[in-house]
Amino acid sequence: MSMKCLICESYTGKTGFEENKDLPIVLNTVIAGRYYVTEYLGSAAFSKVVQAHDLYTGIDVCLKIIKNDKDFFDQSLDEIKLLKLVNKHDPADERHIIRLYDYFYHQEHLFIVCELLRANLYEFQKFNQESGGEPYFTLSRLQVITRQCLEALEYLHHLGIIHCDLKPENILIKSYRRCEIKVIDLGSSCFQSDNLCLYVQSRSYRAPEVILGLPYDQKIDLWSLGCILAELCSGEVLFPNDAVVMILARVIGMLGPIDLEMLVRGQETHKYFTTEYDLYYVNEEKNQIEYIIPEESSLEHHLQTSDVEFIDFVKSLLEVNPVRRPTAREALEHPWLLYSYESNSH
Numbered sequence: 001m002s003m004k005c006l007i008c009e010s011y012t013g014k015t016g017f018e019e020n021k022d023l024p025i026v027l028n029t030v031i032a033g034r035y036y037v038t039e040y041l042g043s044a045a046f047s048k049v050v051q052a053h054d055l056y057t058g059i060d061v062c063l064k065i066i067k068n069d070k071d072f073f074d075q076s077l078d079e080i081k082l083l084k085l086v087n088k089h090d091p092a093d094e095r096h097i098i099r100l101y102d103y104f105y106h107q108e109h110l111f112i113v114c115e116l117l118r119a120n121l122y123e124f125q126k127f128n129q130e131s132g133g134e135p136y137f138t139l140s141r142l143q144v145i146t147r148q149c150l151e152a153l154e155y156l157h158h159l160g161i162i163h164c165d166l167k168p169e170n171i172l173i174k175s176y177r178r179c180e181i182k183v184i185d186l187g188s189s190c191f192q193s194d195n196l197c198l199y200v201q202s203r204s205y206r207a208p209e210v211i212l213g214l215p216y217d218q219k220i221d222l223w224s225l226g227c228i229l230a231e232l233c234s235g236e237v238l239f240p241n242d243a244v245v246m247i248l249a250r251v252i253g254m255l256g257p258i259d260l261e262m263l264v265r266g267q268e269t270h271k272y273f274t275t276e277y278d279l280y281y282v283n284e285e286k287n288q289i290e291y292i293i294p295e296e297s298s299l300e301h302h303l304q305t306s307d308v309e310f311i312d313f314v315k316s317l318l319e320v321n322p323v324r325r326p327t328a329r330e331a332l333e334h335p336w337l338l339y340s341y342e343s344n345s346h
Contacts, residue, residue: 022048022065022068023048023065027040031063031111032106035052035054035113036053037050038060046069046075047065047066047072048064048065050062051116054101059116060116061101062114062115062116063111063112064111065109066109066112068108075187076112079112079185079186079187079189082186082189083098083100086155086156086186089159090155095155096148096149096151096180096181096182097152098117098182099114100112101113115182117173117182118173120169120170121171121172121173122169124136125232125235138341139233139305139310139341143339144179145181146229147332149166149171150328150337152183153222154327154329156183156189156218157221160191161186161189161191161192162192162220163183163186163189164188164189164190165187165202166201166205167202167205168231170184170185171183171228192217198213198267200216201224203241204227205228206220206223206244206247208251211247211248212266213266213267214266214267218328219325222325222326223325225331226317230318233303233305234304244271246292249293249294250295250297253295253296255320256320258321259320260277262321274289279291279293279294299311299314307336312336313331313336313337316334
């Protein structure tokens, strides 16, 4: 049986006092006397992920190995705490949120054991596009996925939790055939009652109120969901990960001007708007201010569909003013989610 070392970090000029932030993972070995490592699944900013066979329960699981770093460690402990709470209140596993099985400390590393799921929506769409097969994300399937996402969000929001980082990478497929998904990664999540952090959400999925430095609530997750649906439907990111001011220009060009009272109250507004509320950025090469005129576009054109109810649904999630944006519960009542694609050729 060949030993395959998956994580090897070399240091130059070792003194013997360096701490290895990564634990070398070797396939076909047993961790903590219980988890038999079978496959390397990938790595994130602060963790490595492997598939393992739980020798106690006989099931395959996902092992997340957190890098040996205090900030990562603290964030992971917060995630464990939230997952324990979320799982406890959902004993029957009906709320489409990843299950935490176990966590432990081993060789100076924190290990988190979760249910094993398949590809995330981003990877799966990329694979689907590159393989040239039938597009997977039909409106009928998107409807099923959306309902599950909203049920997960409604549940989190009911517990007072904001996900804060909903994006295609954080929605994993549980079953391709049944179109079942699970929401993962509560590592950035917070309670609505916490002191809210200014920098939440990945840039392409970041709500306008977060960008402008306004107080925010659970509705930022609904904005992210709108961005995700537009991306899955069209195959293109709705607000590409550009400079924040360019994202604002695209939002305004596609969805209309931002309410003046939002601009007036936003703590970050001055970074992107002049005192007359014109969009600008500083061209550092020329050391001068340049104005940005938002280019008009339409959501319908981006979505490339004529399904009126679907367009209306996505538009409701992408309401720039959060006061007019629906809650997860309200979104679940939208006519598009009640429409049956099976009984009609649409």
